Amino acid sequence: MTDRPARRTQEQRRAETERRVLDAAMALIARSGSRAVTLAEVGEAAGYSRGIVYHHFGSRERLLEAVVDQAQRFDIPGYQGDGLDHLVRIIEAYLRNVVRRTPSARAFLQLWGEAIAAAPVLAPLFARRDADFRQLLADVVRQGVADGSVRPDANPAAAAVLIVGLVRGTGLQLIAEPPVRDVPALIQEAARSVRGAFAVTP
Structure with a gap:
C-alpha cells in the first residue's frame, strides 16, 4: 500500500494559479512591454483561459497592479x-x-x-x-x-x-x-x- 499525495486545498490551488498567471504576465511584459498584453494572452501563456485571469484579477488594470507589486520585490x-x-x-x-x-x-x-x-x-x-x-x-x-x-x-x-x-x-x-x-x-x-x-x- 502506498501513501497518496495530500490533496491541495482550494487556497493552495488559487495561490498556484495566481503565481502562474503573474509569472506569465511578467514574462510577456519583460519581452514586449505591457501595452500589447491582453488577459487572453496572459491566460494562454499561463496555461489557462482568459476567464481564469479575469476571475482572479477582475481586470487588466488589477493584473498590472499585482505585477507591479510582485516585480518590485527584492530581499x-x-x-x-x-x-x-x-x-x-x-x-x-x-x-x-x-x-x-x-x-x-x-x-x-x-x-x-x-x-x-x-x-x-x-x-x-x-x-x-x-x-x-x-x-x-x-x-x-x-x-x-x-x-x-x-x-x-x-x-x-x-x-x-x-x-x-x-x-x-x-x-x-x-x-x-x-x-x-x-x-x-x-x-x-x-x-x-x-x-x-x-x-x-x-
Whole structure:
C-alpha cells in the first residue's frame, strides 16, 4: 500500500494559479512591454483561459497592479547598527536583483519606463510605490544620522531621491544591454559613491 499525495486545498490551488498567471504576465511584459498584453494572452501563456485571469484579477488594470507589486520585490537587508552600511547593502541588493535579469526585474523596469511616459494605469501605481521606496531610504538615512554613520547635515528626503535615481538609472542600463563587462565592479562603484556622499568626514 502506498501513501497518496495530500490533496491541495482550494487556497493552495488559487495561490498556484495566481503565481502562474503573474509569472506569465511578467514574462510577456519583460519581452514586449505591457501595452500589447491582453488577459487572453496572459491566460494562454499561463496555461489557462482568459476567464481564469479575469476571475482572479477582475481586470487588466488589477493584473498590472499585482505585477507591479510582485516585480518590485527584492530581499531588503536588515539594519545591523550602521545606517550607512545598511543603505549600501540595500543598493547592492537592488542592483544584484537587476543583474540577474529575471523576467520580474525586466518587467518592473519596463513598467517603470511606461509609467514615466505617463501611462494612465501605471503612473499612479508607481507614484505610490516610489514614494514608499523613497520613504524607506529616507528612514535609513535618518537612522544613519542617529547612529553616527551618516553625516549629520544629510537631508534624508533629498538623499532618497538621489539614491532612487542612482539605482533606477543604473538598473535601466543593466537590463537593456550591460554597458560594462565587469558588473560586480559597477555595483562596487555605486556602493563607493554612496559611501563617499554620505559618510561622516574626519
